[in-house]
Amino acid sequence: MSEQNKARHAEIAGAGIGGLTAAIALAQRGWSVTVHERAPNLRTFGAGIYIWSNGLRVLKALGAYDQATVGAHIGPQFHTRDHNDTTMEEIPINGPGDARLITILRETLINTLVDVARKNNVEIRTSSAAIGATPEGELLLADGSARKADLVVGADGINSNVRDSLDLMLYRKHLGYGAIRMLIPRAEGDVPPEDENRYIEYFTGTRRILYTPASERDLYVALCCAADDAEALKVPADRDLWTQSFPHLAHLVARFGDAGRWDAFEVVKLKRWGKGRVAILGDAAHAMPPYLGQGGGCALMNGLALADAVGAADDIPQALERWEERERPLTEHTQDTAERLGDMNFWPDDIRSQVLKITGQSPEIGAIRMRTARHVPTAADFDV
Numbered sequence: 001m002s003e004q005n006k007a008r009h010a011e012i013a014g015a016g017i018g019g020l021t022a023a024i025a026l027a028q029r030g031w032s033v034t035v036h037e038r039a040p041n042l043r044t045f046g047a048g049i050y051i052w053s054n055g056l057r058v059l060k061a062l063g064a065y066d067q068a069t070v071g072a073h074i075g076p077q078f079h080t081r082d083h084n085d086t087t088m089e090e091i092p093i094n095g096p097g098d099a100r101l102i103t104i105l106r107e108t109l110i111n112t113l114v115d116v117a118r119k120n121n122v123e124i125r126t127s128s129a130a131i132g133a134t135p136e137g138e139l140l141l142a143d144g145s146a147r148k149a150d151l152v153v154g155a156d157g158i159n160s161n162v163r164d165s166l167d168l169m170l171y172r173k174h175l176g177y178g179a180i181r182m183l184i185p186r187a188e189g190d191v192p193p194e195d196e197n198r199y200i201e202y203f204t205g206t207r208r209i210l211y212t213p214a215s216e217r218d219l220y221v222a223l224c225c226a227a228d229d230a231e232a233l234k235v236p237a238d239r240d241l242w243t244q245s246f247p248h249l250a251h252l253v254a255r256f257g258d259a260g261r262w263d264a265f266e267v268v269k270l271k272r273w274g275k276g277r278v279a280i281l282g283d284a285a286h287a288m289p290p291y292l293g294q295g296g297g298c299a300l301m302n303g304l305a306l307a308d309a310v311g312a313a314d315d316i317p318q319a320l321e322r323w324e325e326r327e328r329p330l331t332e333h334t335q336d337t338a339e340r341l342g343d344m345n346f347w348p349d350d351i352r353s354q355v356l357k358i359t360g361q362s363p364e365i366g367a368i369r370m371r372t373a374r375h376v377p378t379a380a381d382f383d384v
């Protein structure tokens with residue numbers, strides 16, 4: 001009997017964006033799926049998240065779009081501002097012919113994916129940690145058991161045990177930069193009224209503040225700094241220090257909460273995205289810095305594409321090779337572009353201002369930046 005005619009089973013490590021996407025898409029193709037999440041609950045850290053057209057399309061394909069976008073913020077532009085609060089670049093979004101972009105709470109995205117997964121009969125086991133996998137299709141768990149499957153997915157994040165058990169790492173690079181993320185209530189006076197609904201990235205020296213409305217009530221703030229900027233990466237954030245760097249944002253800085261977490265930006269590249277019956281997905285396979293807001297977007301795309309590739313395939317290892325061949329070039333283009341954009345953090349203020357003013361005033365360059373880097377088609381098919 002061909003594999004196509006048997007009920008097939010997938011074991012997935014990690015209930016993050018990548019693991020849940022693959023789980024839903026496989027279940028929708030008739031597979032039985034179990035997801036193992038190391039944490040005791042399905043909560044996520046990370047405040048808010050940007051989702052561009054490519055990710056929104058995947059949410060639509062999964063049947064998760066309507067729930068995920070309830071209460072989402074839909075900004076009119078993305079601004080990049082210099083140390084004098086002068087706009088260096090304005091990217092229009094969400095208008096006719098523009099790229100689509102929404103921001104939501106991470107919790108909303110994960111809760112939605114969990115709900116849709118359960119509706120599709122995906123079994124999700126919490127407090128169940130993976131320690132490795134075998135190319136023959138076994139997921140090895142910390143409790144000593146081995147779970148046999150037609151397909152094993154390592155979507156267990158940047159420190160993936162599944163990946164490392166198969167010796168797949170090509171390199172892992174620390175980029176010397178990172179961010180503290182926090183969620184605070186939105187309030188009048190943080191920014192001028194005309195800026196309230198915009199997404200704004202403010203630069204001063206090597207520090208950046210990313211201002212992101214993430215719902216009607218929630219503001220997602222990311223404080224970004226170099227990994228050796230010991231004072232700036234402290235949590236709770238040092239309000240005096242951030243006010244000195246961003247005096248025009250004093251009102252906002254004064255309202256910073258004490259919570260938050262500093263995460264380093266890293267790049268992960270693998271020799272192969274899998275071995276035998278095991279696929280590595282999401283940050284485990286291709287972590288990237290968040291300058292394009294596409295790490296999650298790529299996990300969504302590649303999770304759906306993975307299910308599509310193996311869905312009705314006779315030969316799973318061969319289908320995984322084809323999946324990697326198809327998806328890897330675009331993912332690595334995105335990774336490489338994001339990495340290059342990070343160089344700007346270390347430029348002197350004046351040079352950064354001049355360069356961004358030139359690129360920001362050119363509609364052609366703007367369009368290229370948007371379409372290639374964020375692989376965003378003009379998305380007239382979204383009513384967000």
Ligand SMILES: Cc1cc2nc3c(=O)[nH]c(=O)nc-3n(C[C@H](O)[C@H](O)[C@H](O)COP(=O)(O)OP(=O)(O)OC[C@H]3O[C@@H](n4cnc5c(N)ncnc54)[C@H](O)[C@@H]3O)c2cc1C
Nearest residue numbers: 014016017018038050129130157282283290293295296297
């Ligand atoms: C500051 C910052 C901002 C970002 N902003 C954006 C953005 O705006 N838009 C965007 O698209 N992307 C963004 N990203 C990237 C995005 O967060 C990641 O690419 C995305 O979360 C990757 O999803 P994942 O499922 O691969 O991994 P993860 O989200 O890391 O999920 C992995 C899951 O596996 C679990 N796990 C770990 N180890 C094990 C184990 N051994 N066994 C079982 N389970 C395990 C973890 O608990 C977790 O639930 C940002 C990243 C950072 C750092």
